[in-house]
Amino acid sequence: xxxxxxxxxxxxxxxxxxxxxxxxxxxxxxxxxxxxxxxxxxxxxxxxxxxxxxxxxxxxxxxxxxxxxxxxxxxxxxxxxxxxxxxxxxxxxxxxxxxxxxxxxxxxxxxxxxxxxxxxxxxxxxxxxxxxxxxxxxxxxxxxxxxxxxxxxxxxxxxxxxxxx
Amino acid sequence: xxxxxxxxxxxxxxxxxxxxxxxxxxxxxxxxxxxxxxxxxxxxxxxxxxxxxxxxxxxxxxxxxxxxxxxxxxxxxxxxxxxxxxxxxxxxxxxxxxxxxxxxxxxxxxxxxxxxxxxxxxxxxxxxxxxxxxxxxxxxxxxxxxxxxxxxxxxxxxxxxxxxxxxxxxxxxxxxxxxxxxxxxxxxxxxxxxxxxxxxxxxxxxxxxxxxxxxxxxxxxxxxxxxxxxxxxxxxxxxxxxxxxxxxxxxxxxxxxxxxxxxxxxxxxxxxxxxxxxxxxxxxxxxxxxxxxxxxxxxxxxxxxxxxxxxxxxxxxxxxxxxxxxxxxxxxxxxxxxxxxxxxxxxxxxxxxxxxxxxxxxxxxxxxxxxxxxxxxxxxxxxxxxxxxxxxxxxxxxxxxxxxxxxxxxxxxxxxxxxxxxxxxxxxxxxxxxxxxxxxxxxxxxxxx
Numbered sequence: 001x002x003x004x005x006x007x008x009x010x011x012x013x014x015x016x017x018x019x020x021x022x023x024x025x026x027x028x029x030x031x032x033x034x035x036x037x038x039x040x041x042x043x044x045x046x047x048x049x050x051x052x053x054x055x056x057x058x059x060x061x062x063x064x065x066x067x068x069x070x071x072x073x074x075x076x077x078x079x080x081x082x083x084x085x086x087x088x089x090x091x092x093x094x095x096x097x098x099x100x101x102x103x104x105x106x107x108x109x110x111x112x113x114x115x116x117x118x119x120x121x122x123x124x125x126x127x128x129x130x131x132x133x134x135x136x137x138x139x140x141x142x143x144x145x146x147x148x149x150x151x152x153x154x155x156x157x158x159x160x161x162x163x164x165x
Numbered sequence: 166x167x168x169x170x171x172x173x174x175x176x177x178x179x180x181x182x183x184x185x186x187x188x189x190x191x192x193x194x195x196x197x198x199x200x201x202x203x204x205x206x207x208x209x210x211x212x213x214x215x216x217x218x219x220x221x222x223x224x225x226x227x228x229x230x231x232x233x234x235x236x237x238x239x240x241x242x243x244x245x246x247x248x249x250x251x252x253x254x255x256x257x258x259x260x261x262x263x264x265x266x267x268x269x270x271x272x273x274x275x276x277x278x279x280x281x282x283x284x285x286x287x288x289x290x291x292x293x294x295x296x297x298x299x300x301x302x303x304x305x306x307x308x309x310x311x312x313x314x315x316x317x318x319x320x321x322x323x324x325x326x327x328x329x330x331x332x333x334x335x336x337x338x339x340x341x342x343x344x345x346x347x348x349x350x351x352x353x354x355x356x357x358x359x360x361x362x363x364x365x366x367x368x369x370x371x372x373x374x375x376x377x378x379x380x381x382x383x384x385x386x387x388x389x390x391x392x393x394x395x396x397x398x399x400x401x402x403x404x405x406x407x408x409x410x411x412x413x414x415x416x417x418x419x420x421x422x423x424x425x426x427x428x429x430x431x432x433x434x435x436x437x438x439x440x441x442x443x444x445x446x447x448x449x450x451x452x453x454x455x456x457x458x459x460x461x462x463x464x465x466x467x468x469x470x471x472x473x474x475x476x477x478x479x480x481x482x483x484x485x486x487x488x489x490x491x492x493x494x495x496x497x498x499x500x501x502x503x504x505x506x507x508x509x510x511x512x513x514x515x516x517x518x519x520x521x522x523x524x525x526x527x528x529x530x531x532x533x534x535x536x537x538x539x540x541x542x543x544x545x546x547x548x549x550x551x552x553x554x555x556x557x558x559x560x561x562x563x564x565x566x567x568x569x570x571x572x573x574x575x576x577x578x579x580x581x582x583x584x585x586x587x588x589x590x591x592x593x594x595x596x597x598x599x600x601x602x603x604x605x606x607x608x609x610x611x612x613x614x
Contacts, residue, residue, distance in 0.1 A: 015194065018190070018193070018194075019190050022189050022190045022193065023190070026186075026189040026190070027184070027186050027189075030184055030186070030189065031182075031184045034182065034184045035179065035182070040184065040185070043184070044187070044192075047189060048189065048192050048193050048196060051189065051193045052193055052196055052197055055193070055197060056197075103182060103183045103184065103185070104182050105181065108178055108179075108181065108182070111178070116450065118448045118450060123175060124179065127168065127172045127175045127176060127179075128175070128176060128179055128180075130166045140448065142447040142448060142489070143447070143489065146446075146447045146488075146489050150448075155171050155172065155175065156171060158171075158175055159170075159171035159172075159174045159175055162174050162175065162178050163174065
């Protein structure tokens with residue numbers, strides 16, 4: 001089933017349609033979340049929450065937007081929420097979280113973490129997923145002009161960090 | 166899309182990240198069917214511990230949290246026994262205050278105080294004691310650590326400096342007023358279009374004597390203070406309300422010497438209503454910019470005078486594009502201010518249990534020479550800790566025998582008999598018998614049992 005048909009079937013469908021959406025977008029979203037959170041366990045959680053939210057809100061999905069952009073938007077805001085909660089927990093003298101396996105080398109992780117979560121998301125979306133600025137506007141709900149400026153700065157910064165190693 | 170050289174570098178690096186696939190649908194379907202998807206953080210974090218520390222710092226409503234004594238037993242039954250039983254209460258204006266526990270580790274003392282409204286609902290989880298004092302010791306801070314919704318009892322933790330001189334001493338803890346029924350408004354959209362300000366006519370200003378104001382803050386503040394007299398916006402030329410806010414409004418806006426000025430007037434009846442305005446970018450991320458805020462009042466002639474009816478926020482926006490910047494607010498309103506006279510006295514005794522270890526840990530500009538752990542927290546003695554030393558980036562945590570790890574971020578520094586000390590305090594008492602080691606910026610100091 002093509003992406004366009006899946007858009008409309010997903011909103012009115014059930015488990016089968018959910019399965020198809022996950023088979024199409026699951027791994028790409030998992031990689032996306034993994035890159036933002038730099039933690040594989042948290043990325044697994046984030047992508048599951050993304051699909052649960054999408055499934056529960058599927059009736060509100062607007063057919064004149066892209067299902068892909070909609071799902072990435074949910075994944076992006078879910079990752080930001082996770083990071084905010086994590087920062088809050090860490091702030092309140094909690095038990096230090098035990099480091100899980102992130103599947104990312106320490107050097108690369110340092111480079112990625114030198115960017116803000118927003119910039120990590122943006123760089124991945126554009127440089128790796130090669131999303132158009134039109135789709136990025138839908139995902140981040142910010143003008144293409146602002147996205148371009150921000151992406152250029154983040155890209156140069158990250159490339160510079162990678163070069164230094 | 167043809168990648169440039171930077172993008173190729175980034176692709177090559179990020180493509181080394183392994184992201185193992187797994188049965189996402191199965192996990193999602195299970196969670197949907199069980200109708201819950203509680204975020205499952207790192208394994209090993211006790212949810213009761215999270216709830217415990219959430220109360221301490223966030224002061225949320227505690228409908229499901231057990232009483233204070235039960236809280237301590239969740240952490241460790243032995244800890245409750247370390248607290249010196251004190252019992253000194255005072256009742257006035259229908260409110261009872263009681264000192265319920267106190268302990269001193271010869272460097273710092275902690276007192277636990279409860280307050281309960283016997284006739285009304287003036288005590289709540291936002292309790293903030295306003296006028297208070299401690300006789301016999303130097304008080305450092307006070308914070309609410311628990312509120313029991315059933316009984317209406319709030320528990321405060323008062324941190325006291327004083328050291329060995331406090332042992333056996335009779336202390337007096339007194340409260341004359343408190344604030345409560347606090348409302349916090351976070352991320353408030355002011356709906357101000359900053360481009361409108363940019364395009365406005367010339368701004369009218371008045372002079373302000375920086376040596377005749379209650380104060381201010383921000384990294385620009387000292388620069389402005391050095392000028393002696395600065396220009397600020399003419400007072401109260403606008404009346405722009407912020408949606409949902411009835412205790413302050415924006416009274417003027419404009420540019421002075423290239424800096425953005427936003428003036429506010431605080432009109433509510435609440436004592437100590439306060440807050441700040443900040444800039445965010447198109448992603449909603451706060452923009453770090455040099456700025457200052459200054460308090461002042463004006464007389465009948467419109468000239469500035471001493472007071473804090475007005476607050477002017479000044480932003481250096483030289484590197485900011487105002488096209489996609491928004492102005493947001495964090496505002497606090499205190500709906501209740503209660504006065505009274507609550508007087509308590511109690512005797513402070515020393516808590517003996519403590520672990521110590523000599524060390525020699527070099528940091529950038531100071532050297533730690535001894536570490537002690539008591540139920541109150543960690544003390545690090547050091548040399549050459551300057552007054553201006555910043556402890557940002559110093560990470561401290563304790564490794565317990567049962568595998569738990571406790572982080573600390575509340576620190577004070579002081580001098581005692583020519584020895585520099587850092588005290589990292591714990592919101593609730595530590596079980597010293599279970600402390601194995603302390604990790605300071607990756608250097609582990611073990612305690613020889």
